[in-house]
Amino acid sequence: MKYKIIVVVILASLVGFLFLYKKGVFDSANDEYADMKLPETVDYNFHIKPILSDNCYTCHGPDANKRKAGLRLDLEEAAFSELSENPGSYALVSKNLNKSVAYQAIVADDKDVLMPPADSKLALNAYEKKLIKKWIQQGAKFEKHWAYISPKKTTAPQTENTQWAQNEIDGFILEKLEEKGLSPSEKASKETLIRRISLDLTGLPPQLEQLEELTGDADVEKIIDTFLSSPAYGERMTQSWLDVARYADSHGYQDDSYRTMWPWRDWVIHAFNKNLPYDQFLTWQLAGDLLPNATKEQVLATAFNRNHPITQEGGVIKEEYRTNYVLDRTNTVGKGILGITLECAQCHDHKYDAISQANYFEMFAFFNQVNEKGLQMDAVQAGKRKFFADPPFLTISKEETEGVLSFVHMDSLPSINVMVMNDSAPRTTYVLNRGQYDQPADSVVPKTPPAIFAFSDDLPKNRLGLAQWLVDEKNPLTARVYVNRIWAMLFGRGLVETSEDFGVQGSLPTHPQLLDWLAVDFMEHDWDIKYLLKKIMLSATYQQKSELLPELKKADPENKLLARAPRFRMSGEMIRDYILTTSGLLNPKLGGPSVKPYQPAGLWEETNAGGNRGILTKYIPGKGSDLYRRSLYTFWKRTLPPPNMTIFDAPTRDFSEVRRQKTNTPLQALVLQNDVQVLEAARVLAQRSIEAEPDNPNVVATIFKRILVRSPRKEELLALNTYYHNALEQYKNDEESAEKLVAVGDFEQLQVSPAKTAALMLTAQVIYNLDETITKE
Known part of the structure; x- marks a missing residue:
């Protein structure tokens, strides 16, 4: 009886809730937005x-194909046209709320009329409704999507400070801060700036010798x-x-199986390194082979287009995979x-951006002229790579040394085959119906989305x-997208957070005028990447402290306004490179074939198919x-990328990735505590420190500064010294455990205690595990 009563109460409550919802009682939940200015x-x-x-x-x-009621709201002409299914009515009428059917639908009391409909699980809050109301009252003016309007360089704002x-x-940044009543942070210390700049420009921490040299009289520009x-x-x-x-x-x-693309x-x-302008950097990679009198360096650059996955399986439908390769190249440009x-328009018209399926395959057409022969490069015999390749493969011989080919390390590699482009x-x-390779429809010619x-x-x-269209100064996206990516590299977040999507569903820029200023300035300075980096890094915005003060956490928790x-x-x-550098293990050799550092046993084998591919x-x-090469050179197997990365x-690198997820x-933490590379680095750093100065009482402080590029604070040094001396006493009484611990890694053992x-070693490992060590600030 007790349970029957509970069931009845629950059902009655549910019925009551549905009745009240139908009457619109819960619309008051939107009241929190009603007072927004x-x-x-x-x-x-x-x-x-x-x-x-x-x-x-x-x-x-x-x-x-998905449009309903004959109504289209993304284009001005369509939104102001007479509704085909309701003659005499219009979705929008400038400055007339009563005649704007779309507005009447979003504020309707009748749930059967209300838009969006209830079954869509979408709803506009009170503030959004008021915005649309005021917009219509002001004339309901449409504009081309902001990212499709060519950037313009406006004068930097005048500010109170x-x-x-x-x-x-800084003018653009400060304007937004002053609007919110915020002030920028103080300038970071010289040590912090040296570490920050070194990490941003080299991906490595500065050496202690560099730190001492640059901390002296060097200004930031020299750094x-x-x-x-x-x-x-x-x-x-x-x-x-x-x-x-x-x-x-x-x-x-x-x-x-293996491929050779490292050249x-x-x-x-x-x-x-030679600061090739970005417009040339793109042009050579997309179409270096089509340039007049193309050099081997320019042809080699086109291997960019061939980095996509390629099947070597027997029995596949060649046209299906050929189509997949062209799709990949098109999506990578997008x-x-x-x-x-762009990929959203492969199977149907884009649902958000004004890119039709025909537009997509017009872009596809640029890459559909490529000779795809010779992509089966599967033979690996007795540890030697042997490729059966027709043109378009570029053979780089040891004797051929022009341009970048002399830069490639080929002392022990007399002949290397690299996939390049050749129409x-x-x-x-x-146009492929539903994007299927075997369902051709209307023919198209190479063209870009209008x-x-x-x-x-x-x-x-x-x-x-296509390359010339991309780098045309009137192209609204190319420069904007790249300067935004550089900004994201330096600040952890782009001015447009969705670096991969400047479309309608992407994030809006936090500082649109600054983004445009940077894009135009970049093009005005001949697409000079080093100039762009230096311009940003010389700003007061970049050189601030990163300290999160309570008032900043409350006003701007995500630091979008950059008050710090x-x-x-x-x-x-x-x-990984940071740890190798500070331990002294990093091999600075530049370029060459990929290498295989430590990896947990068994993982590689689990992803192999067939089990009969020799060294594979x-x-x-x-x-x-x-x-101990830089991580850049680590062998990248798509089905098993380096696990510690x-x-x-x-990412797996199965497809183009612009913005890595952050988790x-x-x-x-387990990688930093147990990875062989980390443990070995800590061991080598410890042994070298002891060998260099056996009786140095400040050895912990020296290691701390080498790793973190700053001197330890008093309380930090006290805690670490206590930890070190306790561990030392323990291992003096247990030499066997000490010898077992320091046996980690292949690097030679030094003859020290x-x-x-x-x-x-354990003390160094503690420092390597600090949040500050793995953080750029």
């Missing part, structure tokens, strides 16, 4: 379009120039580009260069024409200095 002028792009995109475009947007700004960037001129700069910049280019050392798919990676390092989700006879491109920027009739209808410098965890590659079947770590959010998991090594 409306902007003086409602902006379509920044206030209205996000509301329509999130709530209306699914049924009333670009996708003609006239002392803080160091260049134009920046020092690290920009380092060969490690090219490696640091290349690391990020490998994600965009989906670089790997294996083909992917089930067999996932292209060497070209990228060289291109960054996400990696234009910052738009064949023209191929007709069709919603972004029209493709000039003067441009060749090939990849070179950002503080964020480094990538897995940077963490078993993971064999490198020897000697190869174990994927745990820190590295915090217990596995990350095992007990002292073990204690200092």
